[in-house]
Amino acid sequence: MTVDVSTPPAEAAQDEAPSDLATRARADGVKFLLALFVDLTGKPCAKLVPVEAADELQYEGVGFAGYAAGAMGQQPSDPDLIALPDLASYTPLPWVREGLALVHCDPHVEGKPWPYAPRVILKTLLERARAQQLELFAGAEVEYFLVSRDADGRIAPADAKDTSAQPCYDARGLTRMYEHLTAVSTAMNALGWANYANDHEDGNGQFEQNFAYADALTTADRVITARYLISVLAEQRGMTATFMPKPFSDRTGSGMHLHLSLWRDGAALFPDGTDERALGLSEVAYSFLAGILEHAPGLQAVLAPTVNSYKRTGAVSTRSGATWSPRHASYGGNDRTHFIRVPDGNRIEMRGGDGSANPYLALAAALAAGLDGIERGLDPGAPGADDGTKRPELPLTLLHAVDALAADPVVGGALDAAGPGVCDYFAGLKREEFFAWHSTVGSWEVDRYLTAF
Incomplete structure (x- = not known):
């Protein structure tokens, strides 16, 4: 890797997040959002959310059966993982599919960040x-x-x-x-x-x-x-x-x-x-x-x-x-x-x-x-x-x-x-x-x- 690291890159700032996921997605022509997180092994897990449900995704999250998702520290009897999106990570992906975007999520259980979620661990x-x-x-x-x-x-x-x-x-x-x-x-x-x-x-x-x-x-x-x-x-x-x-x-x-x-x-x-x-x-x-x-x-x-x-x-x-x-x-x-x-x-x-x-x-x-x-x-x-x-x-x-x-x-x-x-x-x-x-x-x-x- 040969890149100048003498100054922090301006584009990396996480505080430039869009305030409204639905508005941002529609402005980009996005029709579906991949609400994504990874398990402890790095397996990407996602649900495909239509832009019409972007508000629900932003404010309520989307549910996953954690045991089925993979290495997430859950058993079949445990409550759902609720993936809440980090809007700063919103990424349009028209090169993959026209109208598709991805947003990285932080899994929560019963309202609290889930400690087995790798992204939660790094943020901590x-x-x-x-x-x-x-x-x-x-x-x-x-x-x-x-x-x-x-x-x-x-x-x-x-x-x-x-x-x-x-x-x-x-x-x-x-x-x-x-x-x-x-x-x-x-x-x-x-x-x-x-x-x-x-x-x-x-x-x-x-x-x-x-x-x-x-x-x-x-x-x-x-x-x-x-x-x-x-x-x-x-x-x-x-x-x-x-x-x-x-x-x-x-x-x-x-x-x-x-x-x-x-x-x-x-x-x-x-x-x-x-x-x-x-x-x-x-x-x-x-x-x-x-x-x-x-x-x-x-x-x-x-x-x-x-x-x-x-x-x-x-x-x-x-x-x-x-x-x-x-x-x-x-x-x-x-x-x-x-x-x-x-x-x-x-x-x-x-x-x-x-x-x-x-x-x-x-x-x-x-x-x-x-x-x-x-x-x-x-x-x-x-x-x-x-x-x-x-x-x-x-x-x-x-x-x-x-x-x-x-x-x-x-x-x-x-x-x-x-x-x-x-x-x-x-x-x-x-x-x-x-x-x-x-x-x-x-x-x-x-x-x-x-x-x-």
Whole structure:
């Protein structure tokens, strides 16, 4: 990500919300609204609301059976989730369907924000930061593969000509996906996201489309909207867009790198031209960074929350020659081998996250870890993988990461920010996911053991 972060972007301000959803929607020619929220796994859940019912949506919300929606901490006997829209997130989507718009919602139960809702969790952490006159800004790099599936379910890059051993930045592969990439770019720019680059990534069939940073809540909303937009536009062209971290064992996985900075009263707190470590960061930034490094093992359960995630971070080689995923909680300058890269003095880049990460939870947990570093005045030591201390190794599997999460009161506390029990619930879901995979006999086992004894 190469974007100027020396001044906060004006378009990110959440206080520019329309006062009346129905009036705004009709002015834009919107006939239907997707009232959307995500569960703890990042699954987008929505109801399609006609513009004639926009007032009811705005003032009363729309109901969901939480247990049916997914990982929302509910049982079949529990009261409905009532999704109340945040009008600042209103997003027309005529590129998906003419007359369609999306609005992100905060689930409530019996009149109170639901503590298992990821957006509610992030908003709670952001309020804690504001109590210290701190505001988190974030940028996200959204990587994904465009694939096709054959009759047997096998996947391959949707572009059959994308076979180069080193396809990154290849102009021909980029051009063959011109219609899809430009459709996404056009939509992002029309929405004011300031798309500034679209590229072919390191894996065959892998792409990245960048947009400008914003306040953390706006960026998390945009990641969810971008995934939806990219997926639907790919489907319209007969392809599947996947944010799965490692769809191909021999190719680079998809990350979701997060660029973070703290601000106070419109002033950036990270830059410092007198930095003795020559990375341009302030002591506040180093303490924030140190907090993230100290909590990195537990953070990985949120940043890399699937079984497949650890096929990415555990990879030792790929077809292109590099994995681009960190294995230790190290930091350094403009060096992509670290868990935290410092491209310049304005921000840090957290590289442990992948395409399966829930952006609300990822930003909430990272913020909690960073604030802990500031509160305790932590020092990350000298830059580099070997600074004279042993850098923590990142978890080897999802199970290891969940165990680290359960043992980390700061990261676990971030998940419990809006109410108790969320961390235990999330950890339980992820343990079940790991053992469901572990109990399934796969082709690797058959190939290795069928005639081995």
